[in-house]
Amino acid sequence: MPPRLxxxxxxxxxxxxxxxxxxxxxxxDADDVLGAATASDGFAPLTALARxxxxxxxxxxxLSLRPRRPWRKLLYIQQDYPDDYVDSTFLRELQxxxxxxxxxxxxVVLQTTVVTQHMSSIMVFIAVFINLYRGALTGxxxxxxxSATTVxxxxxxxxxxxxxxxxxxxxxxxxxxxxAVLFALLLFGLSPILRTLTEDTSSDTIxxxxxxxxxxxxxxxxxxxxxLTNIRFPGSVSLNAAVLASVLLASQLDSNTSVFAFxxxxxxxxxxxxxxxxxxxxxSAAASVATTVVLALVAATMFMYISRAxxxxxxxxxxxxxxxxxxxxxxxxxxxxxIHGPWDExxxxxxxxxx
Numbered sequence: 001m002p003p004r005l006x007x008x009x010x011x012x013x014x015x016x017x018x019x020x021x022x023x024x025x026x027x028x029d030a031d032d033v034l035g036a037a038t039a040s041d042g043f044a045p046l047t048a049l050a051r052x053x054x055x056x057x058x059x060x061x062x063l064s065l066r067p068r069r070p071w072r073k074l075l076y077i078q079q080d081y082p083d084d085y086v087d088s089t090f091l092r093e094l095q096x097x098x099x100x101x102x103x104x105x106x107x108v109v110l111q112t113t114v115v116t117q118h119m120s121s122i123m124v125f126i127a128v129f130i131n132l133y134r135g136a137l138t139g140x141x142x143x144x145x146x147s148a149t150t151v152x153x154x155x156x157x158x159x160x161x162x163x164x165x166x167x168x169x170x171x172x173x174x175x176x177x178x179x180a181v182l183f184a185l186l187l188f189g190l191s192p193i194l195r196t197l198t199e200d201t202s203s204d205t206i207x208x209x210x211x212x213x214x215x216x217x218x219x220x221x222x223x224x225x226x227x228l229t230n231i232r233f234p235g236s237v238s239l240n241a242a243v244l245a246s247v248l249l250a251s252q253l254d255s256n257t258s259v260f261a262f263x264x265x266x267x268x269x270x271x272x273x274x275x276x277x278x279x280x281x282x283x284s285a286a287a288s289v290a291t292t293v294v295l296a297l298v299a300a301t302m303f304m305y306i307s308r309a310x311x312x313x314x315x316x317x318x319x320x321x322x323x324x325x326x327x328x329x330x331x332x333x334x335x336x337x338x339i340h341g342p343w344d345e346x347x348x349x350x351x352x353x354x355x
Contacts, residue, residue, distance in 0.1 A: 071085065091341070093341050097338050100338055110285060112326060114288075117277055118274070119218060120292070120295035120298070121270075121274075123314055124298055128142065131302075131306075139261040140257060142261040142265055143261035153272070160280075183267075191263070194250055195254075195255075195256055206248050206249075209245075216241040217239075217241040222238065242270040250266075300315055
């Protein structure tokens with residue numbers, strides 16, 4: 001049995017790796033002694049065996065004295081740095097509020113006019129129903145007034161087309177007239193059925209459902225100016241809610257003429273008039289502001305004879321939405337803190353190849 005040798009060998013483990021402080025000469029002397037002791041016993045010397053690898057020790061140089069490789073911003077590779085290490089250039093790519101749009105007060109006020117217009121139009125529609133329900137307005141007068149305003153709207157539309165030199169499509173105009181006539185005849189035939197549609201339903205339920213449908217109409221209305229002809233989602237939800245509310249209100253009237261006049265006015269008011277308002281806003285901002293002021297004044301005046309409290313609430317709400325909410329939005333912008341940097345997820349670049 002070979003004698004036990006006490007070789008001065010010491011190892012120490014750090015975060016950066018294993019470090020061996022024993023010089024290679026001491027290992028060489030131990031190999032010579034072990035080789036001489038085991039040669040007589042028939043064992044292979046230590047030089048013939050696989051020597052342990054010494055990571056970081058190259059020609060007797062410790063790992064702590066070896067220069068480290070530069071840090072790279074890669075997560076799934078083994079580096080000589082802790083996992084939470086970042087260099088001094090990491091925050092150079094930091095961006096704050098890069099995609100935040102700062103608003104101007106005048107611009108935001110002009111953009112809120114579409115909300116004020118639609119809210120005023122709903123108030124005017126409700127005031128017309130209350131006058132029709134109380135008998136202050138007859139169905140024939142409402143039918144003639146709505147038809148006259150529709151003709152005036154089409155004339156104004158044509159004048160805008162002539163001013164902008166836009167070609168008029170006669171085929172579309174003829175199709176619209178035919179559809180309006182057929183729909184009016186169908187609505188006139190269904191007026192007796194619609195009048196008795198909710199006879200077994202209490203009035204409180206009708207009023208509550210009407211308020212809910214008008215809130216849905218106000219929330220899902222299409223306030224953009226890009227869509228003029230096609231009614232898409234969520235504009236279709238808004239239109240359907242307005243039609244349902246109109247049918248519920250029409251079922252509370254006492255004559256077929258009033259039901260027909262009211263429903264025809266509702267379809268013109270909620271289907272055609274918003275398209276005209278969008279086109280007017282696209283053409284002239286001043287004309288859109290004037291339309292907003294006229295609608296708000298008409299709604300407030302009509303409700304002054306119905307309920308002064310509701311009229312005052314409407315005026316205060318209109319002023320808050322038109323002038324208060326834009327100021328509030330601009331004040332809140334100072335607390336916007338959106339940051340972007342190298343820690344964000346990588347966005348793949350998709351290349352489209354066409355044959």
